[in-house]
Amino acid sequence: MSRTPVNARIETPAPLSGDSDVLRVEGLAGYGGPGQTIAFAIPAGGAHVIAGGPGSGKTSLLELIAAARPPPQGRIELFGKNLESIGPRERPRLRRRIGMIFHDLRLVEDMSAHDNIALAALAADRAPQNYEAEVAELLAWVGLTRKADVAAGSLNGEGRRRLAVARALINRPELVVADEPFGDSTFKLLSDLNSGGIAILIATRDLDLAVNAGAEITQLADPGVRS
Template identity: 45%
Template sequence: MRYGRGPEVLSGLSFALPRGSFHFITGPSGAGKSSLLKLIYLAARPSAGVVRLFGEDTGHVAHRELPRLRRRIGVVFQDLLLLDHLSAFDNAALPLRIAGHRPSEYRGDVAELLAWVGLGKRMGALPPTLAGGEKQRLAIARAVVNRPEILLADEPSGNVDHEMALRIYRLFVELNRLGTTVVIATHDQDMVARANKPVLHLEGGRLAALAPQGPAA
């Protein structure tokens, strides 16, 4: 993968993510972690090679069909991208609203999801009034509200303290237990060390190591 005519930011990668798996993507700044996530959630296409999602070669998928695949992927962005003028409830419900669902169809499910991530009493709050950990959990709720098959998270613990990072990690673990494939790009070596999950380690845009299982938590 390259941006414009610049040098390749990713090259020579070859790996598979089994359905229902949980992987970390690690590596120093500039190693290509965010770029790899962009390829997976179809925000970018590879300059060479093949990316397969759900058994489909994404290079052969028509542009008008990409939203169909993207609806099967949830993303927690590094900068969260919450809408400050919408309540926590409306931020979480936004993917359903965009998909054309009526509030009467999703009101109960969204409220239950927000309660599950610990925001049951903050549903009417605007994002600027939420603490950092609350914003992270709201972003996770929005990413999974439409029950995606794959959940991608870019530095989800980057702006929270250690205790909140553990709470957020446990949410990902629970989602994975429910069947969602989870991929987390992170610098948080403490989170990685506590997990018993495979690690994709990038160095200079290449896959330097695929560590099978880390030490048990």
């Protein structure tokens, strides 16, 4: 587990247009409490935590960002590009630069651990000879080499979470978005990634954990509470 992940060793991505923020959110409304607007930025290699209770809109916000969709109100810039002004062809390119870890993991249960990761690479138009070595390396990094051929549905909770992290990294993202990651080892992996220079955006309902992470925090108000 002391190995440096593949993604931490990748070449520095092309310089971002404007400034070096991988994500910039401004004047975003409709999340958190009524009237609350959200603004934050994550520099390259930075970390940010969205904290909020159930129903505060954490998941919707993260999925909006990860899907590179323009917000109904406000402005989101991903890798220096305003989501309002990008075309449909550009959107998949931006999504490939994001590694998403879903709250419910969304693993393909009947596919092996190896194939779950390979699927994400295939979706990004990568050829097997181009990703196989990285899949093996990621499986080793998350400690699943011996379970490479085991169906995701047969892995235990810990194994499944590790697999979700490995899958999120296969396309060498510059930003990893994790929706309510659970378990110490997952946090350790995310922390290692961040130390390796990958920007992290985490949503959690655990404010203590957010404070301990030492990252900047955006607190979403309870939807029932007027801010």
